[in-house]
Amino acid sequence: MLVPLSKLAYARSGDKGDGSNVGVVAYNPAAFEIIRRELTVERVKHHFREICKGKVDRFEAPNLLALNFILHDSLGGGGSESLKTDAQGKTHGLGILFMNVEVPDDFKDFYE
Secondary structure, three states, rough: OOOEEEHHEEEEEEOOEEEEEEEEEEOOHHHHHHHHOOOOOOHHHHHHHOOOOOOOOEEEEEOOOEEEEEEEOOOOOOHHHOOOOOOOOOOHHHOOOOOEEEEEOOOOOOOO
């Protein structure tokens, strides 16, 4: 069954130059195993295909139940150099939470 990522995790994002940094933190260990499996570099790149023109890097922080993604070349130059509405990447964390992920059929919201 597919559910929005927001049912399993929260996210934070920011920027560094022309790259956006998106952290996804699972609500618990079971949710982390699902996001670890579902949030591949390829899926995240596809999800942000309209804005991310460069590669996507993924870093795992299992002790924090978190994944961190760097979306290279996603801010149109970054800061004052860009004509993009969100040249600082602040909304990319919310954007990733709209991804749908596959969960077991007996899934219950992890944050309840």
